[in-house]
Amino acid sequence: MRDTSNRCWARRTAAVGGAALSAVVLGQLALTAPVAAVPGLVVKTSVGPSTSSAKTQNTVCPAGTKVIGGGAVLTGSGLGQVGLDIMLPLADANLYSVTGREDPNGVAGNWAVTTSAICAPAPTGLEVVTGHSATDSVNPKFREVSCPIGKRAIGGGGAALALGSGASDVLLEDVRIHLNSVTVAGVEAGGDFAGNWSLDIAVICADPLPGEQRLSTDSAFGSLASQSVTATCPAGTRVHGVGGEVVGGDGQVRLTELRPTSSTTVTVRAAEDENGFSGSWKVRAYAVCAT
Template identity: 65%
Template sequence: MRNGSNRNPWSRRTAAAGGAALSALVLGQLALTGPVAAVPGLSIKTTTGPSNSVAKSQSATCPAGTKVIGGGGAITGSGLGQVGMDIMRPLIGGDAYSVTGREDENGVAGNWAVTASAVCATPPAGLVTVSGSSTPSFGTSNWFEKSCPTGKHAIGVGGAVVGASNSEVVLEDLRINQNSVVVAGAEDGTGFSGTWWLDATAICADPLPGEQRVINDSVYSSASIQSVTATCPPGTRVHGVGGEILGGDGQVRLTEMRATTSTVVTVRAMEDEDGFGSNWKVRAYAVCAN
């Protein structure tokens, strides 16, 4: 069943605490429940697929005895602003995180590859994955929020834009709030005549030991490529990954959103082949814990 969605497409831009003013901000350490102990078995598994010019998916699989608690991916190669990571989410069963890349309707002459990255751990207390979908949209943009069960925190996010056969609808946002995730999309610069919707997946668990959310923004500018990192405080490591484009209006695509080290989340985006005259920026989310 599809859950309802708020049809005000841009209200999400001011929903995050502090809005555009956020920069290298650690959003207060959360009160803990249960014993304070490090999450065991934490690792980051990364895999890159073939380089060619066709739509493709790549999955990073967690070691035996561990499950996906977060994840992301990257696109490398040619035509990056024309290739969308349209699907980024954990697979059913929670053993792997999958990323799908697709070219826009104009296609790309060169080759490109998909990298998938999974944050894996021995299942923390209360681990559960919940999913939902927005209502079909004829609008140029839409967003959808999926909440965790009561008392649980969102530690990982997955999302997808559904309805177009290629990357004519851009997956712009995979935001991790404390108790929910928000996924947003927008039609590209040429628009899309069909209906489309958003799928959102929240990876939830009981509050993690030493849990903090770190959010960092690039600066608003009209640069064709922008990137930003969110770094976990000393003594903590990345458990969850999120990213967001602000002000891109469907003409900017995420090219990277993943944990690039055990303590750093990197988010990168690039304008499409026609460029984009307005200012925009990217935001990185890191869920950090012991």
């Protein structure tokens, strides 16, 4: 979240568990990326309905492939009031699942979720490790889950879950991909949710990829209604994993896009809520690249 990491990281919570989500698979259209370090790698994208209600959009990987990453983008009205609060790879169902929810004030217009899944024949050593934070009122929350020794984190996702609420009362702010772990962070919307909430996390692990490189790119600090940034893989490499975060949003800035936007780029976008935000903030995009 913030660059003042010592204060935030001191407030981490720790627990272990897993994540489960219900889902309905909608229509899909496939976009094929060039062959890369994982032979047969493709990006599949599915577009959900445009309505004014909470919705889950799943993208299923083709037969013979496994989900190794993914993300989503929101389109339509009221984007600063709609949260991408659940973005998780579900290994058992071989899909990437994303849920968008409106804040407690609701949105008058329609909006849609488009979900992307990075799919490939199982890379060597593929496994998914999950975790769960404590369910309480501590704000903000952080949860980091590591891969087994010798394996690298190539993808993942997280969920911010408010107990007993169907609205975007808590925001998923960070999905940071490190060398062998993933960290997710959540924060209460506006800092004023009175109930208990938790974080779920899933980390996609595999043996090191050929030509593997990791990079992050930041937007400029500012107080704009919306900001975006794109991380671009070096020449000769392709995107194999994605991540992103909001830095300094204080629960008033929501992620509206975190996904692979081409075979070589990852784009992260966020928007201030309907009240605006007087402080400065930025977004950061992470890309796991390989030849």
